[in-house]
Amino acid sequence: MxxxxxxxxxxxxxxxxxxxxxxxxxxAQENTRTIDMTDDLVFAPDSAAVTPGTTVVWENVGSIGHSVTAYEDDIPEEAEFFASGGFDSEQAAREAYPDQGDIPGGESYEHTFEVEGTYDYFCIPHESVGMVATLEVTPDAGEEEGYTSLLPAxxxxxxxxxxxxxxxxxxxxxxxxxxxxxxxxxxxxxxxx
CATH class of the missing domain: 1.10.287 (Helix Hairpins)
Structure with missing residues (x-):
C-alpha cells in the first residue's frame, strides 16, 4: 500500500x-506578438495592435534577407528607436545595411514596446516596393472581436x-x-x- x-x-x-x-x-507567450517577413516582400500582418509591454518578434519565414527599421520621425517622441542591428538612428541603420541589420531567412529580431502610440517601420532593401508596416501600441489592443490566438502557429x-x-x-x-x-x-x- x-x-x-x-x-x-x-x-x-x-x-x-x-x-x-x-x-x-x-x-510568457501572452506578451509576445509575431510578425512574419516573407519572400513576397511584405510584413504579415502589415498593421497590428499590441498592448504596452508586448515583445514583437519579426520572423523571416522566407529565404530573402530583410531588415526591421523604424521611421525615426514616425514613432512616439518618448519611444526608444528600434532597428535590427541595434542602431540608434534611422540614418545609421540605412548606412550600415547590408553589412549590419540584415535578418537572413529563418532568423528573427525582437523589440519590446512600452510607450503607447503609433510606430511606422520598414525593410531597408524593400522599402521602395512597399515593404512598410504600422504597429499601434494601445491598452485596447486585446479587445478585438473574434478569436485571436496568443501563440504563434x-x-x-x-x-x-x-x-x-x-x-x-x-x-x-x-x-x-x-x-x-x-x-x-x-x-x-x-x-x-
Missing amino acids: DTELSRRGFLASVAGIVGVGVTGEAA KAQQLAVWAVAALVGVLGFTWALLKYGGEYGEGSEGGESE
Whole structure:
C-alpha cells in the first residue's frame, strides 16, 4: 500500500511540475506578438495592435534577407528607436545595411514596446516596393472581436508535441512503476523446465 501511495505521489508531483511549467510558458507567450517577413516582400500582418509591454518578434519565414527599421520621425517622441542591428538612428541603420541589420531567412529580431502610440517601420532593401508596416501600441489592443490566438502557429505545434511526449513519458513511468521489477514466485527470468 505504501508503494502505491508513493507512486501516486510521484505522478501527482510530475503532473504539478508540468502544469506550472506550461502555465509559465503560456504567461510568457501572452506578451509576445509575431510578425512574419516573407519572400513576397511584405510584413504579415502589415498593421497590428499590441498592448504596452508586448515583445514583437519579426520572423523571416522566407529565404530573402530583410531588415526591421523604424521611421525615426514616425514613432512616439518618448519611444526608444528600434532597428535590427541595434542602431540608434534611422540614418545609421540605412548606412550600415547590408553589412549590419540584415535578418537572413529563418532568423528573427525582437523589440519590446512600452510607450503607447503609433510606430511606422520598414525593410531597408524593400522599402521602395512597399515593404512598410504600422504597429499601434494601445491598452485596447486585446479587445478585438473574434478569436485571436496568443501563440504563434509554431508554438502551438510545439505545445501539442510537448503534451504528447509528456503523456507518453507519464504512461511509460506508470507502467514501469506498476509492473517493473515485481515478479511473482515461479517466474525466475528466463529459466525453463
